[in-house]
Amino acid sequence: MTEMNSKQYIALAMRQAADVPGITPGIIGRDIKKVAVIGAGTMGAGIAVCFLGAGIRTVLMDQSEEALAKGKATIGGVFAAGVKKGRLTPDQAEGIQVLLSTTLDYADLADCDLIIEAVFERMDIKEDVFGRLGKIAKDGAVLATNTSGLDVDHIAAASGRPHDVVGLHFFSPAYVMPLLEIVRGKETSPEVLKTALFASTIINKIGIVVANCFGFAANRMLRGYGRESEFMLLEGANPGDIDQAITNYGFPMGPCAMGDLAGIDISNFVNDALRAEGLVPDDPRLGVMGKALAAEGRLGQKTKAGNYDYGEDGRTPIPSPKVLEIRDRVAAELGIEKREISEEEIVERCLLPIINEAAKILDEGVVNNTGSIDLLWIYGFGFPAAKGGPVYQAREMGYEQVLSKLNAYKDADPQFGDVYWAPAAALQKLFN
Numbered sequence: 001m002t003e004m005n006s007k008q009y010i011a012l013a014m015r016q017a018a019d020v021p022g023i024t025p026g027i028i029g030r031d032i033k034k035v036a037v038i039g040a041g042t043m044g045a046g047i048a049v050c051f052l053g054a055g056i057r058t059v060l061m062d063q064s065e066e067a068l069a070k071g072k073a074t075i076g077g078v079f080a081a082g083v084k085k086g087r088l089t090p091d092q093a094e095g096i097q098v099l100l101s102t103t104l105d106y107a108d109l110a111d112c113d114l115i116i117e118a119v120f121e122r123m124d125i126k127e128d129v130f131g132r133l134g135k136i137a138k139d140g141a142v143l144a145t146n147t148s149g150l151d152v153d154h155i156a157a158a159s160g161r162p163h164d165v166v167g168l169h170f171f172s173p174a175y176v177m178p179l180l181e182i183v184r185g186k187e188t189s190p191e192v193l194k195t196a197l198f199a200s201t202i203i204n205k206i207g208i209v210v211a212n213c214f215g216f217a218a219n220r221m222l223r224g225y226g227r228e229s230e231f232m233l234l235e236g237a238n239p240g241d242i243d244q245a246i247t248n249y250g251f252p253m254g255p256c257a258m259g260d261l262a263g264i265d266i267s268n269f270v271n272d273a274l275r276a277e278g279l280v281p282d283d284p285r286l287g288v289m290g291k292a293l294a295a296e297g298r299l300g301q302k303t304k305a306g307n308y309d310y311g312e313d314g315r316t317p318i319p320s321p322k323v324l325e326i327r328d329r330v331a332a333e334l335g336i337e338k339r340e341i342s343e344e345e346i347v348e349r350c351l352l353p354i355i356n357e358a359a360k361i362l363d364e365g366v367v368n369n370t371g372s373i374d375l376l377w378i379y380g381f382g383f384p385a386a387k388g389g390p391v392y393q394a395r396e397m398g399y400e401q402v403l404s405k406l407n408a409y410k411d412a413d414p415q416f417g418d419v420y421w422a423p424a425a426a427l428q429k430l431f432n
């Protein structure tokens with residue numbers, strides 16, 4: 001049992017996370033008067049909303065007028081919704097959007113203080129973008145990537161000025177989720193890191209500094225959560241059962257609805273990249289549902305169909321008989337038998353892999369403290385704050401209990417249990 005209640009614990013976690021090694025009060029960040037966002041898709045448009053909302057001139061760049069028009073319409077839609085909800089007057093919404101300009105030309109980014117890349121999750125494209133930025137960005141510009149997990153050092157090297165490069169990993173929807181995962185590259189300068197922290201405060205986000213590794217801290221911990229929810233789907237739980245268990249636990253949405261929001265194609269990209277890097281075992285169940293859904297054009301909310309169907313508003317999940325049909329077919333092909341899965345099992349299989357991975361990232365120094373882990377979950381993925389976060393919950397359960405549950409799930413999967421469930425060597429560190 002933890003001695004602090006979850007509120008006191010989160011306040012302490014905030015103080016722990018603000019203590020970033022090497023970032024002393026004497027380090028001065030750089031001014032941010034003008035921002036550019038490259039890629040006007042889901043994330044780019046959302047990131048532009050954040051800076052526009054903070055009163056900062058923002059240039060949005062993409063490869064075609066169509067993509068820019070789509071991005072501009074998304075941005076306009078967000079501010080129009082703000083007016084409808086009474087958060088802004090129509091004049092304010094219009095005034096804010098005067099700060100927005102769009103371009104197809106890199107030359108228009110030359111006077112920006114902060115340039116954030118949010119193009120497709122492909123290293124070759126990111127390399128190309130950063131190669132160009134290295135040539136056109138002004139001296140002292142901070143160059144940021146919103147990659148979900150590609151190697152920030154590799155991207156930084158492509159710019160030819162790696163000390164200016166940092167990861168600014170936003171969460172979807174970027175203008176809603178309060179977390180900004182700030183990825184410190186091997187060569188990121190302290191001034192650039194300080195500027196990234198400053199950027200997080202001006203757009204009203206909780207900036208958590210983590211080290212570079214595949215998936216960084218947040219998405220690395222999300223992997224097991226996503227994997228187990230997909231496996232439980234194959235084993236017979238419906239998307240609604242899984243999501244209901246997780247929302248009953250206190251999350252605002254479950255993993256299936258979250259997958260639809262982020263885009264099934266995004267998780268497919270990530271699974272492909274993990275395979276290519278040899279970071280996952282040769283398990284035919286891994287990512288198979290995502291691929292089967294995508295093959296039917298079900299990429300999530302963006303195609304109005306994913307783990308659920310989506311009606312006119314494009315946002316409200318509707319149970320889909322088609323998904324169950326796809327699931328039954330895929331499960332039969334893999335010889336997976338259907339069974340009843342209890343709510344307790346759903347919660348445990350989603351939560352325990354997070355705890356286990358948390359111990360690994362703490363041990364590897366991807367995060368400096370346990371508080372950051374819980375903040376990443378609360379502010380990035382909607383972990384119920386009243387439950388304090390996964391580490392807080394692990395401490396509530398106690399080391400022996402966590403260990404024995406991990407071992408039980410390991411034994412239940414003779415083929416891949418060792419890979420997915422073996423207790424982290426440093427598990428105990430979470431409890432110190």
Ligand SMILES: NC(=O)c1ccc[n+]([C@@H]2O[C@H](COP(=O)([O-])OP(=O)(O)OC[C@H]3O[C@@H](n4cnc5c(N)ncnc54)[C@H](O)[C@@H]3O)[C@@H](O)[C@H]2O)c1
Nearest residue numbers: 039040041042043062063067118119120121147148172262
């Ligand atoms: N979707 C999420 O939930 C999420 C969350 C965090 C981070 N990310 C990351 O953000 C990035 C963008 O993801 P997204 O979901 O917004 O993708 P998206 O497909 O919605 O948008 C990508 C945009 O980039 C544009 N683009 C592609 N290549 C370009 C180039 N060379 N120059 C200029 N523009 C180019 C495309 O035209 C498109 O408009 C990816 O790296 C992704 O991993 C996504």
